[in-house]
Amino acid sequence: KEDLNWRGPKKEVAAGSSSAAIQLNHYPACPDPDRAMGLAPHTDSTLLTILHQSNTSGLQVLRDDGTRWVTVPPIRGGLVVHIGDLLHILSNGLCPSVVHRAVVNRDRNRISIAYLHGPPSNVRISPVQKLVGPSQPPLYRAVTWNEYLGTKAKHFNKALSSVRLCAAAPINGLVDAKDQNNNNNNAVKVG
Numbered sequence: 001k002e003d004l005n006w007r008g009p010k011k012e013v014a015a016g017s018s019s020a021a022i023q024l025n026h027y028p029a030c031p032d033p034d035r036a037m038g039l040a041p042h043t044d045s046t047l048l049t050i051l052h053q054s055n056t057s058g059l060q061v062l063r064d065d066g067t068r069w070v071t072v073p074p075i076r077g078g079l080v081v082h083i084g085d086l087l088h089i090l091s092n093g094l095c096p097s098v099v100h101r102a103v104v105n106r107d108r109n110r111i112s113i114a115y116l117h118g119p120p121s122n123v124r125i126s127p128v129q130k131l132v133g134p135s136q137p138p139l140y141r142a143v144t145w146n147e148y149l150g151t152k153a154k155h156f157n158k159a160l161s162s163v164r165l166c167a168a169a170p171i172n173g174l175v176d177a178k179d180q181n182n183n184n185n186n187a188v189k190v191g
Ligand SMILES: O=C(O)CCC(=O)C(=O)O
Pocket: 023, 025, 039, 044, 051, 053, 058, 059, 060, 100, 101, 102, 111, 112, 114, 191
């Protein structure tokens, strides 16, 4: 119960309802999949994304050490939950957003449905008080979802770095691995 109160004064939350969007993705079969990318590497600009993929695989997540793409096989009746950049900010980097991409298939069409879940538009997201202190400073400045989408459109996969307050790696090993990985990705996806 206490943890549910982290998100702040009830009044602020009650003033707006949470925002969400559905994104439908269609990846036609591609005769030369090694030369095409379905969806370039990116993190989602959400709190959470809930993804349904059709029975053709294509979703891949980047391992935390940035060395390898791992395929997330579709599981019948299963949903994939991605942590988005806003939850990354809210948790002060403790729950890092996941870099992922979609590759295309030589013979089969693929469809995925993403439910993009974000905060109410009036709510500014910043690291929760409980996770910051003298030994662990807030790593990100406060942003609303709209503001962050604007930042993402401008800075693409460097958006998280651009709202970051401390450039240096913090104590406790909370290194913002995504920022580092993203420096290697020139992806252009806002989602
Ligand atoms: O098609 C997929 O598996 C990934 C979709 C995705 O990452 C997105 O819509 O943001």
